[in-house]
Each structure stands twice: as C-alpha cells, then as structure tokens.
Amino acid sequence: MKFRLGVGLVAAVAAAALFTGCSSEPSSPGGSGATGGSDGGQDAAALVQQSADAMKGVKSLHFxxxxxxxxxxxxxxxVEADVTNTPTPQGTGTATVSIGGGNTTETKIVFVDGHLYSDVAEAGKFVDYGDGNSIYNISVLLDPQKGLANAISTLKDPKSAGSEDVNGVKTTKITGTSSTKDVAIIAGSRVAPEKERTVPVTVWIADGDPHYLVQAQIEPIPGTTVTLTLSEFGKPVTATKPV
Known part of the structure; x- marks a missing residue:
C-alpha cells in the first residue's frame, strides 16, 4: 500500500551544503544584536542580506x-536529515509522518537522483515517492534561487530582537514578516495563491562571518509554529538509492 501524504519543504527538506574546501560550523564571535529602533532595523536588514548571501554558498548541512x-x-x-546539493541534491535522514487518525510513524528517507525514497508504508521496504512533495521535499533547501537564501531575502520589516545562543552558536535574533508563498520552503506547507497572506517570521543569524542562518521559525496560522534548525555546514553527505 502506498501512502498519499501531502506536503511541501524544506524547507524543506533535504538539499544541504558542502562548502568548497570548508566544513566548519558558523563562527561565533562576541557582539550582541541591535535592540530595535530605526538603527536596529537598518542593522537587521543588513545582517539579513549578509545571511542570504552566505546561504547561497552552502553546499551541505544538517537540519x-x-x-x-x-x-x-x-x-x-x-524531519532530521543531512543534505547536500553537490554534485546534485541528495540526502538521508528520518521523519515523523502523520498517517491519519491521529497516528504517526517513524520513517527513513533517502533523496537521490531526483527521487525521495521512504519506508513509511512498511519498515525496511522503500517506495519511490517521486520529488518528495507527498512527504517532505528536501531537494530545494539549498537551491540558491528557490531555497533558504531566497526565503531569507524576502523578510520584510526586519527588526533586531537581541542576542541568543542557538546550540552553542552566538546569534542575532531578528523578527519580521513574509508571505506564505515566500516561506513555504521553511513551513513545508503550500498555500493557494488566493489564500496567500503575511505571517510572522523569526530568524537567528550567526554573529560570526559567514553569517549563516542558524534557525528560522514561522507561524503558519495562530497557535502553530514550524522551526528549522541548521548546523554542521559543509559536512560530507552521501546518499545511496535503496535496494
């Protein structure tokens, strides 16, 4: 039996990054974020652009x-996975998937050669789910034009909200808004054009250069959140088509 599970990602999900000749996590020098106001807003906007530029160069990561x-x-x-876009999008990880009736199941996912394979229907038996949209499409995460770099660059009215450590990385927290269309890769939830609307978005950007996106959170509808946490930028990632 082949499950039909609708979604959209990663955001999300799974093409990560392997920097050419570099595999370190974001550096985290001191320096706190601005604290709002017009100057803080300008600083936030500049940092958002720097982060968007940095994410365009990412070739692999863990999310x-x-x-x-x-x-x-x-x-x-x-969803937890390692992803890369070099030489082509591929990744491997696990997902907790809703199968109806309030039930969930833990499944393995492998993205290779443009196809997402998962054993969601039967443990150990992998099925080809095409581009992965029916579970969680991880292939566009690191696409410079459609992925995280683009999602960050669309953040409107960014304002600094202080400094926070995220998994040991010093970051500046920035709040703003984006359209549901622009952040669909983070939300993993696609919205029809006529239902497109503005939603709150918060990003945590590494203080150290390069200013990678370390975490992003959106509120698709009131009372819900989708949080994407990134790490291990530049890690080697390989995926093999399941037998």
Missing part, C-alpha cells in the same frame, strides 16, 4: 524541522 500544532498541509511533525 532539524519541528512542527508544533496542526499546520495546514504539513504531514510531518519532525
């Missing part, structure tokens, strides 16, 4: 996607 509440069209509550 964790976590959803809280009932997010429309999102059939995963968690």
């Amino acid at each position: 964790v996607l976590a959803a809280e509440g009932k997010v429309p069209n999102l059939k995963v509550s968690k």
Whole structure:
C-alpha cells in the first residue's frame, strides 16, 4: 500500500551544503544584536542580506524541522536529515509522518537522483515517492534561487530582537514578516495563491562571518509554529538509492 501524504519543504527538506574546501560550523564571535529602533532595523536588514548571501554558498548541512500544532498541509511533525546539493541534491535522514487518525510513524528517507525514497508504508521496504512533495521535499533547501537564501531575502520589516545562543552558536535574533508563498520552503506547507497572506517570521543569524542562518521559525496560522534548525555546514553527505 502506498501512502498519499501531502506536503511541501524544506524547507524543506533535504538539499544541504558542502562548502568548497570548508566544513566548519558558523563562527561565533562576541557582539550582541541591535535592540530595535530605526538603527536596529537598518542593522537587521543588513545582517539579513549578509545571511542570504552566505546561504547561497552552502553546499551541505544538517537540519532539524519541528512542527508544533496542526499546520495546514504539513504531514510531518519532525524531519532530521543531512543534505547536500553537490554534485546534485541528495540526502538521508528520518521523519515523523502523520498517517491519519491521529497516528504517526517513524520513517527513513533517502533523496537521490531526483527521487525521495521512504519506508513509511512498511519498515525496511522503500517506495519511490517521486520529488518528495507527498512527504517532505528536501531537494530545494539549498537551491540558491528557490531555497533558504531566497526565503531569507524576502523578510520584510526586519527588526533586531537581541542576542541568543542557538546550540552553542552566538546569534542575532531578528523578527519580521513574509508571505506564505515566500516561506513555504521553511513551513513545508503550500498555500493557494488566493489564500496567500503575511505571517510572522523569526530568524537567528550567526554573529560570526559567514553569517549563516542558524534557525528560522514561522507561524503558519495562530497557535502553530514550524522551526528549522541548521548546523554542521559543509559536512560530507552521501546518499545511496535503496535496494
């Protein structure tokens, strides 16, 4: 039996990054974020642009996607994977998938050669789910034009909200808004054009250069959140087509 599970990602999900000749996590020098106001807004806008530029160069990474509440069209509550876009998008990881009736199942996912394979229907038996949209499409995450770099660059009215450590990385927290269309890669939830609207978005950007996106959170609808946490930028990632 082949499950039909609707979604959209990663955001999300799974093409990560392997920097040419570099595999370190974001550096985290001191320096706190601005604290709002017009100057803070200008600083935030500049940092957002620097982060968008930095993410365009990412070739691989590790990510964790976590959803809280009932997010429309999102059939995963968690995805954790390693992804790369070099030489082509590929990745491997796990996902917690809704299978109806309030039930979930843990499944392995492998993205290779443009196809997402998962054993969601039967443990150990992998099925080809095409581009992965029916579970969680991880192939566009690191696409410079459609992925995270683009999603960051669309953040409107960015304002600094202080400094926070995220998994040991010093970051500047920035709040703003984006359209549901622009952040669909983070939300993993696609919205029809006529239902497109503005949603709150918060990003945490590394203080150290390069200013990678370390975490992003959106509120698709009131009472729900989708949080994407990134790490291990530049790690080697390989995926093999399941037998």
